[in-house]
Amino acid sequence: MVQKDPSLNVLGTALTACSREPLTGFFRDGHCNTCAEDQGSHTVCAVMTAEFLAYSKYVGNDLSTPRPEFNFAGLKPGDQWCLCAARFLQAHDEGCAPKVNLDATHQRAVDIVPLHILRQHAQD
Numbered sequence: 001m002v003q004k005d006p007s008l009n010v011l012g013t014a015l016t017a018c019s020r021e022p023l024t025g026f027f028r029d030g031h032c033n034t035c036a037e038d039q040g041s042h043t044v045c046a047v048m049t050a051e052f053l054a055y056s057k058y059v060g061n062d063l064s065t066p067r068p069e070f071n072f073a074g075l076k077p078g079d080q081w082c083l084c085a086a087r088f089l090q091a092h093d094e095g096c097a098p099k100v101n102l103d104a105t106h107q108r109a110v111d112i113v114p115l116h117i118l119r120q121h122a123q124d
Helices: 050-058 085-093 107-111 115-120
Strands: 042-047 080-084
Touching (some): 042 107, 050 085, 107 115
Antiparallel strands (some): 042 080
16 A cells, blocks of 8 residues: 655645646645655646646646546646646746645655745745
8 A cells, every 4th residue: 555645735734735626646636645656756736837838748748738538638727736846846947837836735845846946936
């Protein structure tokens, strides 16, 4: 059985839901929970923008095209999604990082993305 890491956010409080519509997360539980098996560290609750979705597609991770075979409608601007921490950092480095919901971003995200960078992109 997979052992989830404690459900705490980067602020040190209880992890809140990122998105149930569309349903997100490594565990598809609406939260950016993680575990040792989550090789991609799907821990950053990102608020999609058109710019980020275009960037993600350009670098090989098309999040906007519907994939009905995976029950995935495709993301659109404004949707929240548990993003891989390394992809977020890459987008930050390229100047097109999405906004971040800190309450719903798992504390393990800071293993990859420094907290000050997450705060810099915090959703208002």
